[in-house]
Amino acid sequence: MILLNKEQLKRVLKLNNASTKSYTYGLCRSDGSLFYVGVGIRSRVIQHVMKFELTKVGNKLKSNTTAKALKEGGVFFVISQFDTDRNNCLKLEAELI
Numbered sequence: 001m002i003l004l005n006k007e008q009l010k011r012v013l014k015l016n017n018a019s020t021k022s023y024t025y026g027l028c029r030s031d032g033s034l035f036y037v038g039v040g041i042r043s044r045v046i047q048h049v050m051k052f053e054l055t056k057v058g059n060k061l062k063s064n065t066t067a068k069a070l071k072e073g074g075v076f077f078v079i080s081q082f083d084t085d086r087n088n089c090l091k092l093e094a095e096l097i
Contacts, residue, residue: 003028003076006046012079018042022086023079024093027066030073035065037096039089049075 004012016023018041025045027036036048047053049070054063069075081092 001032001078003032003078005074005076006049009045009077009079010043013043013045016079016082018082021082021084022089023083024081024089024096026078026080026096027069028076028078029069030076032076034078034096035069036062037093039086039093041086045077045079 013023020041022039022041023045024037024039026034026038027045027048028034038045038048048062048066054067056063066075080096081089083089
């Protein structure tokens with residue numbers, strides 16, 4: 001598993017044409033431990049670390065964990081799969097959870 005910082009992630013998304021493909025991703029603490037798995041398109045994965053997402057009503061556990069990770073060294077990202085078929089990404093997401 002390769003941990004990516006935000007700038008590396010942006011390059012990977014662009015190189016893999018994330019504007020037209022779905023992908024399975026994970027959010028990790030600075031020690032590499034995975035705390036969230038999701039499926040996205042375009043820049044969805046980056047939105048998790050944006051202020052509006054952290055203060056949104058919804059998954060408070062994820063928001064609190066993300067905020068804590070940001071304070072303790074940052075949030076890192078992993079991309080497990082790019083696919084034109086979103087269902088394949090959803091299957092992998094379920095397996096990883």
